[in-house]
Amino acid sequence: MAQRALVAAVAAVLGVALLGGTRGHAARALSFVLDTTPNRATEAQAIAAQLGGAGINAQVRVWQLSVLIPQIQAGQRAVYTTDWGSAYFDPYDLAVPKFVTKARGNFSFYSNAAVDHDMAVASGTPNEAQRRAAYLDAQRKIYGDAPWVFGYVLRNIEAESSAVSGWVPAADNSETMYPAAVRGADTITMGMRNDAIAPLDPGLPPNDREAVLRNIFDALVGHTPDGKVVPQLATSWRRVGPAAYDFALRPGVKFQNGDPVTADDVVFTFQRVLTPGAISGYSSTRKDLLGPILRVQKLDDSHVRFVYSATFPEALVLQSLVHFQIVPQKYVQQAGEGGFIAKPVGAGPFRFVRGALNSEIVLERYDGYWGGPAKVRQVIFRMLPEPSGRIAALLSGEVHVIQEVPPDLVDRLKTNPNVQVRTAEGTRSYEIEFNTKAEPFNDPRVRQALNYAVNWDPILRDIYHGYGTRLSTAFLPNGFGYDPALKPYPYDPAKARELLRQAGY
Amino acid sequence: MRWLRIVHRMLLAVPVAAGVAVLAFFSLHLLPGDPVQIMLGDTNTSGATIKTLRHELHLDRPLHVQLTLFFAQLAHGDLGTSIVQHRPVAALIAEALPATIELTVATVAVAVLIAVPMGLLSALRPRSWVDRAVLSTSLLGASMPAFWFGLLLILFFAVNARLLPTSGQIDPAIAVPPVTGFLLIDGVLARSGAAVASTLRHLVLPSLTLGVVFAAVLARTVRSSMMDVLHRRYVTTARAKGLPETAVVIKHALRNALIPALTVAGLQIGELLGGNMIVETVFAWPGLGRLVVGSIFARDYLVVQAAVMLYAITYVAANLAVDVAYTVLDPRMEGA
Numbered sequence: 001m002a003q004r005a006l007v008a009a010v011a012a013v014l015g016v017a018l019l020g021g022t023r024g025h026a027a028r029a030l031s032f033v034l035d036t037t038p039n040r041a042t043e044a045q046a047i048a049a050q051l052g053g054a055g056i057n058a059q060v061r062v063w064q065l066s067v068l069i070p071q072i073q074a075g076q077r078a079v080y081t082t083d084w085g086s087a088y089f090d091p092y093d094l095a096v097p098k099f100v101t102k103a104r105g106n107f108s109f110y111s112n113a114a115v116d117h118d119m120a121v122a123s124g125t126p127n128e129a130q131r132r133a134a135y136l137d138a139q140r141k142i143y144g145d146a147p148w149v150f151g152y153v154l155r156n157i158e159a160e161s162s163a164v165s166g167w168v169p170a171a172d173n174s175e176t177m178y179p180a181a182v183r184g185a186d187t188i189t190m191g192m193r194n195d196a197i198a199p200l201d202p203g204l205p206p207n208d209r210e211a212v213l214r215n216i217f218d219a220l221v222g223h224t225p226d227g228k229v230v231p232q233l234a235t236s237w238r239r240v241g242p243a244a245y246d247f248a249l250r251p252g253v254k255f256q257n258g259d260p261v262t263a264d265d266v267v268f269t270f271q272r273v274l275t276p277g278a279i280s281g282y283s284s285t286r287k288d289l290l291g292p293i294l295r296v297q298k299l300d301d302s303h304v305r306f307v308y309s310a311t312f313p314e315a316l317v318l319q320s321l322v323h324f325q326i327v328p329q330k331y332v333q334q335a336g337e338g339g340f341i342a343k344p345v346g347a348g349p350f351r352f353v354r355g356a357l358n359s360e361i362v363l364e365r366y367d368g369y370w371g372g373p374a375k376v377r378q379v380i381f382r383m384l385p386e387p388s389g390r391i392a393a394l395l396s397g398e399v400h401v402i403q404e405v406p407p408d409l410v411d412r413l414k415t416n417p418n419v420q421v422r423t424a425e426g427t428r429s430y431e432i433e434f435n436t437k438a439e440p441f442n443d444p445r446v447r448q449a450l451n452y453a454v455n456w457d458p459i460l461r462d463i464y465h466g467y468g469t470r471l472s473t474a475f476l477p478n479g480f481g482y483d484p485a486l487k488p489y490p491y492d493p494a495k496a497r498e499l500l501r502q503a504g505y
Numbered sequence: 506m507r508w509l510r511i512v513h514r515m516l517l518a519v520p521v522a523a524g525v526a527v528l529a530f531f532s533l534h535l536l537p538g539d540p541v542q543i544m545l546g547d548t549n550t551s552g553a554t555i556k557t558l559r560h561e562l563h564l565d566r567p568l569h570v571q572l573t574l575f576f577a578q579l580a581h582g583d584l585g586t587s588i589v590q591h592r593p594v595a596a597l598i599a600e601a602l603p604a605t606i607e608l609t610v611a612t613v614a615v616a617v618l619i620a621v622p623m624g625l626l627s628a629l630r631p632r633s634w635v636d637r638a639v640l641s642t643s644l645l646g647a648s649m650p651a652f653w654f655g656l657l658l659i660l661f662f663a664v665n666a667r668l669l670p671t672s673g674q675i676d677p678a679i680a681v682p683p684v685t686g687f688l689l690i691d692g693v694l695a696r697s698g699a700a701v702a703s704t705l706r707h708l709v710l711p712s713l714t715l716g717v718v719f720a721a722v723l724a725r726t727v728r729s730s731m732m733d734v735l736h737r738r739y740v741t742t743a744r745a746k747g748l749p750e751t752a753v754v755i756k757h758a759l760r761n762a763l764i765p766a767l768t769v770a771g772l773q774i775g776e777l778l779g780g781n782m783i784v785e786t787v788f789a790w791p792g793l794g795r796l797v798v799g800s801i802f803a804r805d806y807l808v809v810q811a812a813v814m815l816y817a818i819t820y821v822a823a824n825l826a827v828d829v830a831y832t833v834l835d836p837r838m839e840g841a
Contacts, residue, residue, distance in 0.1 A: 066538030066804065084547045093549050105547060187678065195786070195799050199591055205548055282561050282591065288551045341592070353680075356600060357590070359791040360677040380677045384789045392659045392671040393789075 030440065030505045031057035034432070035072075035080040037065045043463050044081055047432070047454055054453045054493045056500075072107050078435050082107055085428035087172065087289060088319040089227030090480040091135055092123055094429060098474055099142055108433040110147035114138075122481065123291075124311045126239065131313060135481030142473045143486055146447040149454055150488060151431035152468040153476055155423040157405040159391075162418050164188065164400050166375065169424040170225035171478060173403065174210035178349040181375040182400055188376045191384040191393050191402040196358035199341040202325035203273050205285040211403075212361055212381050216256075217325030217346030218370075220247055220266070221318050225424060227478055229318040233261055233326055233347060233370075237318075243292075243308040245317055251302060253370045255328040256351040263298040268329035270296040280337040289323050291316055315480060349374045359383055394419060407465035423467065429474040440503065449499035451489035507832065511825065518821035522814040523576075529813040530572055533806055540564065540588045540804040562588055575810065585807040589800070594811045597796060601780070602815075603686035604674060605792035608715070608785075609777040611708045613770070615716025616723055623720070624727025624766075625759065631732060639724060646721030655714040655787040662710060669709050672789035676703040711788040715781060719773050726769045730762040737761075764834055771827030775820045 036044035041062045048058040058079075071077050084105050086094035096119050097105035101112075118138035122131045143150075158169040167180035167188075182188050190211070197209035202217055214222070220234035234247040253261040273284040274293070287293075292309045299305055306317065325346060332340045344352050349369045355361030363379040382399060384390040390402040391409060395416065405413060405421065413419050432454075434441035441447055460468040470488040475481060541558050559565045563574055578585050584594035627639035663671040674688055675681065681691045681700045689708075692700030734740065735758055743757040744750075780794025793812065800808035 064538075064802075066543045066802065067536065069542065070537045070539065087549065097547075097549060104550065104552065189677070195795050196590070196791075198589065201591075204591060205545055205550075207546075207548075276557060277561065280591065283554065283557045285545055285548065285550050285554055285558060288549050288554055356791060358600065358796070359674060359789070362677060362680075378678075382673060382677060382789065383791070384672060385795070386786045386789070388656055389659065389672050389787055389789055392656075392664050395664045396667060396671050398671055398673075 028505060029055060029057055030446065030500060032059075032079050033077075034058045034060050035068055035077050036060060036062055037068060037081065038062055040081045040430070043459055046459055046463065050455055051450075051453055054496055056450075056453060069107075072433075072435075075109065075435060075437065078438055078441060080107070080433055081430070082433050083428055083430045084474070085172075086476065086479065087323060087427075088316065089171075089223075089427070089476075089478060090316060090319055091119075091138075091475050092316050092319070093289075094427075094476065094479070095119070095135075095138065095142075095474050096123060098429075099138070099147070108147040109435060109437045110142075110145070112141060112145055115141050115145075123313070123316065126311060126313050128313070128315065131315075132481050135475065136483050139473050139475050139481075139483045139486055145444055146451050146489075147434060147436050148474070149432035149434075149447075149450050150471050150473055151429060152456060152460060152464075152470050153429055154426050154464060155467045155469075156403075156426050157407060157410060157421060157423050157467055159394055159402050159405050159413055159419055159421050161394065161397065161400045162420055167401060168225040169422045170223070171227055171424045171427050172210070172223070173208065174214050174223075175225060176214050176349065177376065177379045178215070178369075178371070178374050180401075186377040187380060188378075188401065189380040189382060189399040191382050191390040191399040193385065193387075193390070193404040194383050195385045196383060197361075199357065200344045200352065200361075201279065201337075201341050202269075202327060202346075203279045203284045203286060212363075213325060215348055215350045215363055215379060216344055216352055217327070217348045219323070219325045220249075220321045223322050227427075229322065233266075237314075239314060240305070243311050245306045245314065246299065247304050247306070249302040249304070250370055253347055254368050255331065255345055255347045256366045256368070257328065257331055257345045259328050259330055261326060261328075261347050262301050263304050264301075265326055265329045266304045267296050267298050268332070269324060269326045272327070272332075273324065286323065290320050350379050353378075355381075357383075407463075407467050410465060410467075425469075425476075425478045427476060427478070429471055429476065430468075431471075431474065440505075443503050445499045445503040446505075448489075449496040449503070452492040452499065453496035455491040456488075457491070507829075511829065514821065514825045514828075518818045521821055522817040525817040526575070526810045526814045527572065529810050530575070530806065531568075533801070533804065533809055534568055536804070538804050540806065543803055544589050564588075575807070584811045587800075587805055587808050589803045589805045590808075594807050597808060598793070598811055598815065599686060601791060601793045601796040603688070604790060605778060605780040605785075605794070607674075607687055607689060607704075607708065608711055608790060608792060609774060611712035612715040612719060612777055613774060615712050616719035616770075616773075619716065619720035620723035620766075621727055621759075623724040624731060625754070627724075628728045628731035628735065628762075629754070636728075639728065643721040643724045646717045647725075649718065651714055651718055651781065652783050652787060654717065655710070655784055658710045658714060659787070670703075670707050671710075672707075672787075674704065674707050674790060675700065676707075679703055711784055711790055714784055714788075715777065719777070722773065723766060723769060726766045727762060730765045731758060734758045734762045760834055764831060767827050767830050767834070771823050771830075775823035778819045778823070779816050 034044050034048055044060045048060050051058045072080055084094055084098055097103045099110055099115055100119050101116050115138050118134040121134040125131055156169055156173060160167055163183040165181050169175060177188055180188050194208050197212060198204055198207060200213060202213055218232040220232060221229050222232040224230055233250050233253060235250045237245055237247045240246050249263060255261060272278045273287045276283045291312045294307045294309045297305050328345055331345050349366055350363035351366045353362045353364045361381045365374045365377050367373045384393055387406045393399045394402045410421055413421055434447055436442055456470055472486040472488045541555055563571055587594050587597055590597060623639045627636035630636055659671050662669045679700050681688060681695055681697060684691050684694050688704045692704055740753060740758050743753045780792040782794035782798040785792040785794045797809060797812045
């Protein structure tokens with residue numbers, strides 16, 4: 001105890017001496033700790049060095065993410081690097097949770113009634129033009145308020161063997177092997193970045209295993225790799241009231257065990273997600289992806305109705321349903337939750353054969369797939385958590401496609417004629433957030449100044465090897481309602497200094 | 506008498522494991538970070554859903570209640586369910602442990618095959634070029650990062666020469682019906698030559714990576730204890746009896762020299778059985794190290810507690826095995 005007091009006292013004296021020293025010439029210098037996580041430590045160091053050149057004193061502190069986040073949420077940190085991924089190709093899953101007052105992802109404690117109103121309109125109006133207008137307005141307001149140093153979106157970098165054709169990397173990493181073919185082989189093997197994936201149950205929280213799930217299961221609607229909604233088990237849909245939609249099911253579709261896909265299976269799938277404790281005693285955390293849903297009801301054997309508690313735009317209904325793969329009611333009830341997880345059955349293009357979630361999963365072509373059989377007979381997903389290991393497996397021909405190539409290794413892969421690097425625009429915003437409730441970051445001039453003071457171009461060029469795109473706010477170029485006319489804050493140290501001077505620094 | 510002592514020592518492992526579990530429980534809960542928040546990350550989940558899930562996982566109970574629940578379940582032979590994986594903890598460990606044991610056995614084999622001849626040779630010719638070569642190689646081996654060495658082996662043997670697979674435990678195209686969980690044993694049970702061959706080929710590089718480091722430490726121990734033993738009077742006696750030099754070295758000297766080496770080996774084996782996260786990650790080996798480190802990051806409390814208890818039991822067992830081996834090598838140890 002005495003020791004701690006002594007250390008604190010010495011630190012205080014030193015701190016006063018140091019601050020006093022730097023304060024001498026002008027007003028006070030802006031000085032803060034920039035909190036970050038190991039994956040962005042280099043970037044944070046570079047930013048701190050840039051800010052140092054502009055007379056701003058930023059000290060980088062590196063944390064483990066799970067330790068940093070609770071402190072951010074408790075309002076104990078001031079400036080921090082964060083990121084947020086979107087499961088929708090719509091700001092509903094990125095800008096809404098990040099900027100709406102008190103929303104779950106609002107780590108900057110940002111609050112602007114006009115923005116809240118815009119977001120409510122965009123999430124609750126069926127009219128597409130009105131939605132777009134609301135999003136455009138929100139972007140301009142957020143841009144001016146500058147609750148963050150707005151950052152960038154990275155491309156997903158993947159690689160394939162030159163023997164592969166037809167495979168397309170997806171913006172959300174959940175590509176299907178359905179259109180893929182391998183020259184001279186009937187098996188395609190993919191090296192995944194995961195240590196282990198969660199059980200293959202579409203009711204559990206969505207994460208990296210979506211790539212596997214979407215090969216076994218089909219949903220009512222699906223995504224193209226760039227996010228366009230396409231029919232899967234539903235062939236058509238229409239809005240039938242202020243907050244209701246009817247879906248017509250594709251006739252004659254069978255699950256991989258031979259059972260027909262009926263309206264009962266669709267209702268069961270959603271009840272399983274919506275009923276608390278329905279999955280082995282646990283509640284599905286996926287249900288919040290469904291929006292303000294009330295119930296899903298059967299109209300007849302091939303029609304279902306989705307009823308919402310408030311108006312929910314069609315675009316969001318469809319984006320949400322992509323995440324709900326249909327499960328066979330009879331099979332799940334017979335096999336039990338444990339049996340279903342051990343041997344999942346869906347209506348997708350490949351059926352589960354065997355596998356362990358921490359090593360590899362083997363799927364086989366389902367010849368009865370409604371869209372016609374896939375090109376390859378077998379798909380193998382291998383867990384290869386180490387990037388160099390994934391690349392080695394690709395170069396040695398053991399796997400045909402790999403996820404997540406580190407940007408600094410891309411050039412080396414590009415020199416190999418047997419390998420192709422493929423990229424897709426990502427769906428995750430990387431940024432630096434401020435605690436906008438705390439001094440001095442409650443002053444928008446300080447926040448704007450920092451937006452002008454960070455030079456992102458060399459960071460994206462040298463650290464991310466050109467695989468990043470600046471964002472003007474947190475609206476993604478591949479999402480709905482993006483404003484291409486709104487240009488990111490330019491690097492302008494003079495303007496930054498001027499704004500800081502006005503704010504008293 | 507010996508059996509009684511073994512049973513006694515095994516029983517001691519129970520309170521050790523329980524104590525370690527309690528320590529692990531509190532140190533994990535001291536760390537900031539909530540498993541549900543970490544698991545859900547940035548998925549669109551409402552506060553109400555998070556609250557429900559925390560309740561279902563008993564995470565909203567006071568710590569002492571959670572600990573009591575853990576031990577109550579344990580008394581029924583239930584290690585609980587993983588928060589992140591939604592599967593029984595026992596199943597997760599049962600999947601990962603055989604992979605780690607197989608790798609450990611192969612590593613020990615590699616280490617002994619390298620270390621004993623090296624240590625022996627250099628002890629027999631102290632300060633010769635052989636000795637110097639052994640000493641400097643073992644220094645290199647002991648100070649080499651396993652991560653780097655593993656990647657080097659992959660690059661050389663798998664990517665360039667294409668002699669061996671880069672990673673994994675078996676060619677994923679080969680299906681082996683799981684019986685024991687040990688791929689090598691299951692391959693033999695299934696009478697699949699292809700499975701056994703593939704498993705062995707996949708074992709080479711990871712066991713070499715771990716085995717070289719292990720061998721480096723072991724070779725030095727064998728060398729020094731061998732040099733010590735070679736000057737003992739009973740060795741001189743054995744020589745004077747007119748025994749051939751090989752018999753003197755192998756039967757009289759080496760057997761005694763192995764006792765300190767066993768102690769070193771026992772500790773190393775205990776460590777290996779915990780799983781080496783780094784090597785397992787480089788070689789995509791689905792072992793215990795990856796499971797445990799991943800579970801610590803995810804705050805998957807029950808998995809970590811179970812694994813830590815397993816570690817405690819493993820260490821007690823490894824030490825016990827070493828003690829038993831002592832008495833085999835040196836009957837005088839029986840009463841000690």
